[in-house]
Amino acid sequence: MESKEKNNASNKVIIPERPETNLWRDAFRRLYKNKMSVIGGIIIIILLFISIFAPYIAPNHYADGDFMHNYEKPGDKYLLGADFMGRDVLSRIIYGTRISLSVGIVGALTSFIIGVMYGLISGYYGGKVDNIMMRIVDIMYGFPTLLLIILMMVLFKSTFAVTTPGTFVGTLSAIDKSFGGLFFIFIGIGITAWIGMARIARGMALSLREKEFVEAARATGNSNFKIMMKHILPNLIGPCIVTVTLQIPRYITFEAFLSFIGLGVNPPTPSWGMMISEGYKAIRSNPHLALYPGLALAITMMAFNFLGDGLRDALDPRMK
Amino acid sequence: MLNYIIRRVLWAIPVLLIISLVTFYLGHAIPGGPFDKEKPVPAEIMANLESYYGLDDPLWKQYTDYLTNVLHGDFGPSYSSRSRTVNDIIGEHFPVSAVLGILAVLVAMVVGVPLGMMSALKQNTSIDYICMFFALLGVSVPSMTLGPVLVWFFALKLHILPVARWGTWQQAILPAFTLGIGSAALLARLTRASMLQVIREDYIRTARAKGVSEKNVTVHHALKNALIPVVTVIGPLFAALVTGSLIVEQIFAIPGCGKYFVTSVTNRDYPVVLGIMLLYALIIIIANLLVDITYSWIDPRIRYS
Numbered sequence: 001m002e003s004k005e006k007n008n009a010s011n012k013v014i015i016p017e018r019p020e021t022n023l024w025r026d027a028f029r030r031l032y033k034n035k036m037s038v039i040g041g042i043i044i045i046i047l048l049f050i051s052i053f054a055p056y057i058a059p060n061h062y063a064d065g066d067f068m069h070n071y072e073k074p075g076d077k078y079l080l081g082a083d084f085m086g087r088d089v090l091s092r093i094i095y096g097t098r099i100s101l102s103v104g105i106v107g108a109l110t111s112f113i114i115g116v117m118y119g120l121i122s123g124y125y126g127g128k129v130d131n132i133m134m135r136i137v138d139i140m141y142g143f144p145t146l147l148l149i150i151l152m153m154v155l156f157k158s159t160f161a162v163t164t165p166g167t168f169v170g171t172l173s174a175i176d177k178s179f180g181g182l183f184f185i186f187i188g189i190g191i192t193a194w195i196g197m198a199r200i201a202r203g204m205a206l207s208l209r210e211k212e213f214v215e216a217a218r219a220t221g222n223s224n225f226k227i228m229m230k231h232i233l234p235n236l237i238g239p240c241i242v243t244v245t246l247q248i249p250r251y252i253t254f255e256a257f258l259s260f261i262g263l264g265v266n267p268p269t270p271s272w273g274m275m276i277s278e279g280y281k282a283i284r285s286n287p288h289l290a291l292y293p294g295l296a297l298a299i300t301m302m303a304f305n306f307l308g309d310g311l312r313d314a315l316d317p318r319m320k
Numbered sequence: 321m322l323n324y325i326i327r328r329v330l331w332a333i334p335v336l337l338i339i340s341l342v343t344f345y346l347g348h349a350i351p352g353g354p355f356d357k358e359k360p361v362p363a364e365i366m367a368n369l370e371s372y373y374g375l376d377d378p379l380w381k382q383y384t385d386y387l388t389n390v391l392h393g394d395f396g397p398s399y400s401s402r403s404r405t406v407n408d409i410i411g412e413h414f415p416v417s418a419v420l421g422i423l424a425v426l427v428a429m430v431v432g433v434p435l436g437m438m439s440a441l442k443q444n445t446s447i448d449y450i451c452m453f454f455a456l457l458g459v460s461v462p463s464m465t466l467g468p469v470l471v472w473f474f475a476l477k478l479h480i481l482p483v484a485r486w487g488t489w490q491q492a493i494l495p496a497f498t499l500g501i502g503s504a505a506l507l508a509r510l511t512r513a514s515m516l517q518v519i520r521e522d523y524i525r526t527a528r529a530k531g532v533s534e535k536n537v538t539v540h541h542a543l544k545n546a547l548i549p550v551v552t553v554i555g556p557l558f559a560a561l562v563t564g565s566l567i568v569e570q571i572f573a574i575p576g577c578g579k580y581f582v583t584s585v586t587n588r589d590y591p592v593v594l595g596i597m598l599l600y601a602l603i604i605i606i607a608n609l610l611v612d613i614t615y616s617w618i619d620p621r622i623r624y625s
Contacts, residue, residue, distance in 0.1 A: 036456075135331075141608070142335045143342075144563040144600035147581055151343065151593065154585045155350045253462045257567050260464060261582055276464050280571065287472045294465030302460035309456065 027238070030314040037310020043303035051097040058091035063268040074288055081288050083278060089289065092270035093296050099182065099271045100252045100300055107189045107251030108244045115194035116233075116240050119201025124209050124228050134202065140195045149188045149254060153263040156184040180269030185258060189251050200243055204236040238315040245308035249301035256297055272297045325613060332605045336598060340390075343597045344383050347590045354399035354588040373397065386594070395598075396591035400584065406595040409580065414599065416486060417569070417576035420499060421562035423492055425554060427500030428507050428561075433550060435504070436511025437543065443516060451508065458505025467498045467571035484573040495572045499565055503557055507550060515546040552611050559607035563600040 031037055050057060059079075066086035074081040080089040122133040160173040176183040208214065209232065217227045256273030258264035265271040272293040279289025355361060355369050370376045374385060389396055395406035404412075432455075439451040474494060475483040482491045518524065519542050527541045528534075566578030573579075577596050584592040 138331070139335050139338050142332075142339055142601045142605050144597065144604060146564055146566055146578075147597055147600060150566075150582060151346050151585055151597075155346055158351050159349070249460065249462075253464070253567075256462065256464055260567070261570060273464060276468065280468050283468060283472055284476060287468075287476070290468040291472065294462075294468055298461045298465045301462060302457065305456060305460045 040306025110190035111193035115197025119198040123202040123205025181266035423496035424500035428503035432504035432507030436508035440515035
């Protein structure tokens with residue numbers, strides 16, 4: 001006992017004073033030191049900038065066709081060439097950033113809000129509640145995700161194709177039209193996105209609720225809701241942010257794939273997936289039509305993966 | 321353990337039932353029927369067709385009839401290609417998807433595991449960084465980007481591989497790589513992480529202390545244990561690749577189940593949609609069950625109650 005105190009005393013002398021820090025500041029410091037994640041973060045900021053200011057950056061409107069110059073090769077007039085309708089590929093890629101990013105962000109938000117809450121409640125209450133809630137997740141987990149989304153997209157697309165304005169169906173249809181067909185993609189991705197997150201959050205909540213600080217919070221008379229929100233949620237939010245960042249590329253590919261097979265956005269809304277599918281038909285003569293949007297898609301996914309990787313190392317140093 | 325397996329297998333039954341019910345309902349909720357043509361069919365013929373396929377029965381009866389048939393191993397007729405049953409269609413198209421999936425898993429293992437091993441053994445050297453950079457790249461490049469790039473380069477520039485279709489081994493190379501390379505990257509990262517953990521274990525130090533050669537330590541003591549987590553993901557990886565091969569099947573015009581599914585949904589060919597959905601759900605459920613079982617089999621410390 002005595003030697004331990006001595007040790008502590010001598011430690012105080014040796015260890016230099018460090019500025020006060022918390023988990024987030026510390027994590028940010030580590031994140032900042034990781035070059036790859038900084039690059040990823042910068043690319044994401046640039047992409048956000050491009051998508052917000054697309055009308056000012058793009059040289060042409062995405063739907064403006066110029067039939068005198070269809071299949072124009074990359075050059076002075078069109079930097080990345082023109083597609084089969086003479087539309088500027090560069091402008092369409094720039095506007096396409098909006099589609100991909102919004103799908104990624106909406107997917108992440110639904111996955112985060114629904115998934116984390118679901119998992120939190122399930123794991124915190126445990127027992128019967130947990131059992132029922134997790135069985136529902138099991139069922140959702142058994143679905144082949146892509147097939148389910150395709151089925152839902154066909155259902156949405158054809159149910160809302162012919163509608164009368166004023167009714168509920170008509171209103172939804174109008175919303176979807178104003179989003180260029182994106183609204184139902186949001187719903188389709190939202191329905192399937194939260195399942196993985198719910199499992200992760202539930203696992204962590206399950207172990208967190210056995211911790212002493214939760215017991216202490218309960219002993220001091222906190223309500224279940226308050227314990228969940230103030231004591232458990234902050235402790236599981238780190239890994240959940242990492243998971244969601246790493247899942248964003250998945251949502252982006254879902255949209256690109258749906259648009260690729262013609263179940264995604266409505267033409268002429270420029271989705272990278274649709275551009276790849278249109279360009280791929282002419283890959284023999286005009287490979288640039290499929291390759292440039294593909295590059296844009298890959299860069300976006302890479303940026304999120306870089307950032308997610310860095311976040312994981314930053315928030316959970318043990319993983320390194 | 322046996323108890324646990326039996327419980328899990330039994331639980332798969334209601335899961336499949338609910339999946340079939342949801343799919344059945346979603347399919348029938350889509351406006352339009354399987355026999356809608358651009359030129360309308362005369363009403364009597366339509367009525368005849370519908371009564372022949374039992375489409376004039378109430379929905380719940382159609383569903384229970386379907387289930388009875390499925391229990392007898394009959395997944396029903398196909399509405400859009402009348403000469404074939406769903407069993408024929410799955411029998412013809414599923415092997416294609418399965419072979420593609422197996423090849424992709426092979427690509428993933430052959431590329432991914434050595435990459436991860438190398439990376440771990442040379443931790444924090446430039447070899448490690450290069451390997452891991454490529455792994456991150458592989459995870460990030462979607463098949464929709466990789467497929468066209470590979471086709472453009474190998475088929476159209478170099479003329480050494482065919483552009484699309486399915487049948488010869490040359491035609492399988494590009495799709496298998498497109499599908500497998502992302503998983504190769506995942507396996508590389510997994511192998512690296514688990515290898516790094518294993519080479520710090522006491523038994524590795526003991527082996528070295530005994531004078532076992534470095535090569536022997538790596539192959540017999542480290543790799544064998546490091547591969548445990550890798551082996552356990554093979555099952556779900558296969559399930560994910562088979563059920564997720566739609567994109568690659570579309571790009572390379574491969575007559576697999578995924579491509580046929582998309583066509584069937586558009587044609588309102590309910591029995592085919594249901595059949596493929598149930599088959600894929602079954603694959604996913606079995607894969608998930610196998611992981612849990614192999615986990616406890618390989619590592620006896622894990623016990624399920």
